[in-house]
Amino acid sequence: MEDLLNVFDYEAHAREMIDSSAWVYYSCGADDEVTLRANRRLFERIRLKPRVLVDVRRIEMSTSVLGEHVPMPILIAPTAFQALAHPEGECEMARGAAQAGTIMVVSTSASRTLEEVAQAAGAPLWFQLYITRRETARRLIERAEQAGYRALVLTVDTPRWGNKERTARRPLRFPLRKVNFEQEDEDQYLDAGCTWEIISWLHSRSRLPIVLKGILTAEDAANAAEQGVEGIIVSNHGGRQLDGVPASIEALPEVVEAVKGRCEVYMDGGIRRGTDILKALALGARAVLIGRPALWGLAVKGAEGVADVLEILRAELEQAMALSGRPTLAAIDRSLIAYERLPS
Numbered sequence: 001m002e003d004l005l006n007v008f009d010y011e012a013h014a015r016e017m018i019d020s021s022a023w024v025y026y027s028c029g030a031d032d033e034v035t036l037r038a039n040r041r042l043f044e045r046i047r048l049k050p051r052v053l054v055d056v057r058r059i060e061m062s063t064s065v066l067g068e069h070v071p072m073p074i075l076i077a078p079t080a081f082q083a084l085a086h087p088e089g090e091c092e093m094a095r096g097a098a099q100a101g102t103i104m105v106v107s108t109s110a111s112r113t114l115e116e117v118a119q120a121a122g123a124p125l126w127f128q129l130y131i132t133r134r135e136t137a138r139r140l141i142e143r144a145e146q147a148g149y150r151a152l153v154l155t156v157d158t159p160r161w162g163n164k165e166r167t168a169r170r171p172l173r174f175p176l177r178k179v180n181f182e183q184e185d186e187d188q189y190l191d192a193g194c195t196w197e198i199i200s201w202l203h204s205r206s207r208l209p210i211v212l213k214g215i216l217t218a219e220d221a222a223n224a225a226e227q228g229v230e231g232i233i234v235s236n237h238g239g240r241q242l243d244g245v246p247a248s249i250e251a252l253p254e255v256v257e258a259v260k261g262r263c264e265v266y267m268d269g270g271i272r273r274g275t276d277i278l279k280a281l282a283l284g285a286r287a288v289l290i291g292r293p294a295l296w297g298l299a300v301k302g303a304e305g306v307a308d309v310l311e312i313l314r315a316e317l318e319q320a321m322a323l324s325g326r327p328t329l330a331a332i333d334r335s336l337i338a339y340e341r342l343p344s
């Protein structure tokens, strides 16, 4: 496995190692996967405008997210059922995140209980909530607080599940149990009637900072900021919900503009290279999250693989910062960005 030079190498190896039905579940998007492809394609259409003759002997990329120090602006996105990639599932992912010194967002639909993951972690974790019935949410929030999670990430793009046809044609060969729930809760999982008043409900229930995941428009970003959320993740759920929505990197600028600094803005979707991260930072993200690449690392080499994927992206970002003449995060701004222009 000495040829694991980049994240795509991890993808290729993971594909060989993961059960084929689980691979379909991890890799698929909704409907025609237009948005899934756009998440990559739009990055490729952004050009970087480097500055030269800048002192880049020292590159500094450590930052903070919700007041938590991280050595790099790269976090791990919540992904369900990590036991499909590794027997230890989320516990092993958490060890990998801790090794790299960064934050993992643990999914509600984890294959290990949130308490088990917290015990394994040894580093700060955030807890992702789906919009469930209130009683279910109340219990999960209490447990997350008890277990020491540092923030609640409410995923708002799933009033119902996206239409993943590839998994419908090739269903998972394993029964999936949502271990964070008592049996009865599993039946009515999502609450499609939920609206913006959920934010004040959450704030009244918990002192943890609230992050909304799955915002794609200026209107919703402004609403979220007005409601006093602490963070927004610009995300289309890795192309797994409404097909045809913008790539996350496309939606990012309007969200950043609408928020006007009132809360932190992060993004996920299609991050595969350090240059992708540089582009996201230049367009106003404070940090990015990786979904599938972390799963690939987990499948190939467990915690070590997760840490290695993070290190690859960190090293690539460092290289990109040096070569673009932006040695600090503060130096990364919109002037770095140009859009591909096709010859007329």
Ligand SMILES: Cc1cc2nc3c(=O)[nH]c(=O)nc-3n(C[C@H](O)[C@H](O)[C@H](O)COP(=O)(O)O)c2cc1C
Pocket (backbone or CB within 6 Å): 025, 026, 027, 039, 077, 078, 079, 080, 107, 108, 109, 128, 155, 213, 235, 236, 237, 238, 239, 240, 268, 269, 270, 271, 289, 290, 291, 292, 293
């Ligand atoms: C297999 C899989 C499972 C996911 N499960 C969840 C989940 O449980 N909760 C959630 O908020 N997002 C979930 N997501 C979305 C990710 O958090 C994230 O938005 C997306 O994967 C980012 O895109 P990327 O995979 O291109 O990095 C999942 C994504 C994948 C690929």
